[in-house]
Amino acid sequence: MILVTGGAGFIGSNFVLDWLARCDEPVLNLDKLTYAGNLGNLAALADDPRHVFVKGDIGDTGLVAGLLAQHRPRAIVHFAAESHVDRSIHGPADFITTNVDGTFSLLEAARAYWQELDGEFMTAFRFLHVSTDEVYGSLGPDDAPFTEATPYAPNSPYAASKASSDHLVRAWHRTYGLPTLTTHCSNNYGPYQFPEKLIPLVIANARQGKPLPIYGDGGQRRDWLYVADHCAALRRVLAAGRPGETYDIGGGEELPNLALVHTLCAILDARLPKAAGGYAEQIVHVADRPGHDRRYAIDAAKIERELGWTPQESFDSGIRKTVDWYLANAAWVSAVQSGDYLRWVDTNYAARAMHSESV
């Protein structure tokens, strides 16, 4: 079996669902179920014996050591993290605890387990660390996209915590020989993304007649990748990536935030017309994110050349599928829009004055 951490979050749950749709190798899913973890994402696996869910913290050394000894996974795919940049600005401590200390604990448990494995099993073992393009910082308008050789320059507490975890993973390979793989992916979108992130937030707010908040001028650019393509890339890296290597993963479809939000509004106008006017009238400009990275773009030539991975979904088709998924799963959205999430909305937007855009 494989051990997946953070498998109840957005990408982790997509990965677990895709994995078990493609093969019968069981998944041991360790997730703390923070506000971002949602077992509802995995409802389809409720009676599936191939999926073993354990609620727990990657930083709980005793728990992780016990799970490794009992289940003897051939690989660890490490998604578990605090993942939202704005939350990291409001409260960085959890990001250090989980992303840095938690990854350190997990690496130590993995090392102790791996060192005791028998020859062939030891050689085949992999620790796949799922990281982000945000560790590279921000590109200028005419800069070439990030590659695996781009120097680290993290700008947010989130990016710095992920960069720290990347360095630990690298060191555990170089010093102890742990067979690690690290990936840096661009912005994902698709089903089950928590509605604090731009795309699901805009779809949910549009439907609920609320403002669609654009940070600053909305000229920040992101390289969007459909989540199933990210999961496919991770399966390729796990199967054929070279230990100690890093792989950049991206969709190659860069878009300014404002243009993205206008695209979402146009799709919603067609799918769910308002009685009067269009959804773009709900767009407002709010105070910018401190330290906001202006541009991310990924050069995914290495993973294409070495592992034969390319994205299968175009942004045009992926974003339509995504809007349709959120419209068809309004109950999922309202279920997560409660408790901690509502308090977070107050914290994040209360101090940002809203300015309507003329459309």
Ligand code: NAD
């Ligand atoms: P998410 O916030 O949706 O999910 C994170 C999951 O980790 C949740 O289920 C949460 O309960 C769990 N978790 C948090 N702390 C934990 C702990 N201490 N122990 C065990 N479980 C814990 O995040 P996501 O968007 O699915 O991102 C998953 C990973 O992919 C992260 O490592 C993130 O840095 C990386 N990544 C995300 C994107 C993106 O666009 N979302 C892009 C590139 C890389």
Ligand code: DAU
């Ligand atoms: O690049 C990969 C990263 O993508 C991942 O490592 C992170 O875990 C993931 O959250 C994502 O980070 P971003 O900060 O780019 O995603 P977010 O959806 O929060 O924001 C996307 C862009 O939209 C960003 O430029 C900020 C802007 N934005 C976001 C929100 C929530 C707004 O303009 N308004 C908003 O209300």
